[in-house]
Amino acid sequence: MKFLCLAGLMSLAACQTSNRVTPFAVTLPADEPVKVAQQGTAVPTADMSTLTPTPTSTPTQTRTPTATLTVTPSRTPTPTTTFTPSPTLVIGTLPTNDSTVTEGPPTWTPPPANPAAEIDDHYRLYRPIADGGVNWVDRTYPYGGTSGGRLQVHHGVEFVNPRGTPILAAATGTVVHAGTDASSQFGPTLNYYGNLVVIQHDFQSPEGQPVFTLYGHMDRVEVENGQRIERGTQIGKVGDSGIAQGPHLHFEVRVGNQFDFGATRNPELWIYPFFKFGTLAGLVTDASGNILREATLQVRSTDIQRYAFTYAGDTVNADPAFGENFTLGDLPANYYEVSVTDNGRVRFRETIYIYPDQTTWIDVQLKP
Structure with a gap:
């Protein structure tokens, strides 16, 4: 509310x-x-x-970016x-x-x-990291932030955890991408997220658009394209693949278009407190x-x-x-x-x- x-x-x-x-x-x-x-x-x-x-x-x-x-x-x-x-x-x-x-x-x-x-x-999403891991958002680089001007504007949030920490599906849905982004572009460049999973969920946004969650920089992907998964299913493990430094889960909410880097929303308004x-x-x-x-x-x-x-x-x-x-x-x-x-x-x-x-x-x- x-x-x-x-x-x-x-x-x-x-x-x-x-x-x-x-x-x-x-x-x-x-x-x-x-x-x-x-x-x-x-x-x-x-x-x-x-x-x-x-x-x-x-x-x-959903916004479509006007520039690359x-x-x-x-x-x-x-x-x-x-x-x-x-x-x-x-x-x-x-x-x-x-x-x-x-x-x-x-x-x-x-x-x-x-x-x-x-x-x-x-609120429709659960934490993508289980209890016992760091399942709260890192405050040093929040959505829309630049870490004091040192980094590009952030289109998601970070869950900083050791390599190999299990990553969970934030809600029930269908896997629409599982693998690398070497040939399918999800970020501003190819090979941006490294190993990633994108899930289309069974609910829509308040304005009636499809909702996707993106899980980036994974060490390992453990689901397949087209697979139906329940909330809480382990979909992979934390890593630092792609353009990243140090293991962490990069987590995004996208509305309308799974491939659109400019279609993100603030995950903190979607994750249950x-x-x-x-x-x-x-x-x-x-x-x-x-x-x-x-x-x-x-x-x-x-x-x-x-x-x-x-x-x-x-x-x-x-x-x-x-x-x-x-x-x-x-x-x-x-x-x-x-x-x-x-x-x-x-x-x-x-x-x-x-x-x-x-x-x-x-x-x-x-x-x-």
Whole structure:
């Protein structure tokens, strides 16, 4: 579900009024240090040493690229787990749920649902990595991100795991490609994903288009073209074939055309959240309503803090159901302060509640 968030608890900052896009970079506020002390249970973050969270056991337009993108192998390695998102923002190891943040919004009773502010989610996919592996999205190189300008705009998400980790089908469907991309092009070049599997699922997108999931850089493919598979079937193993550096699963959602590199959607809006976790999505604009690229948002509760980054280019797509330019998944249900700071000046700050098992929406319009 998508929620408009009011000021303080549920206030809304307007708005999407223009389609012009403006580059933007931010810095963390110098006067708001966060102190961390170790405690209880781990939460999924980009720090791969944390415990694996327990997922829920109950589940509940297509764009055609107008230009051919060319890349070189040096621009597409798997990012490391720590990085500097921009020249003005330095991020160390991201705090996890076993951290105590000494500043941030207080813990309050959850607010009631607001039916007038709800829209239907379309969670239809399960984690492609099983419990016991790293089955949360790597935050250093999210969908639409560039890892601080070091890599090309990302059309999928990463699940960073050791070579040989089993890869699972995210939903029931039919295998439409199993093998290499040496002769069939799925990326901007041939041999881009190496060993890959593409599955067409039995459901359609909200706008009635076929939905595909792509699993790239595999070490080994273990299914065949035309094979019917059930959700959770092992389809291969994690590797680093194709244009990759280090073993990981590259995971995409494509809508409409399995071969179209420009037909991707943000997987975090399709994968079921962990039990009692939710997803944050929103649109970040400047004071004039221009959409901002590569803006950094700080999202923190009394327990954890995370960072989200707006989409860096127009080769990735906002979801028609949301119109977002950023997401941040796997947030425990709680109140969070969302802020954007530019050279020590707070340009936006609002407290929202992340509802469990659904998507919460926020409009972020910066002050002049």
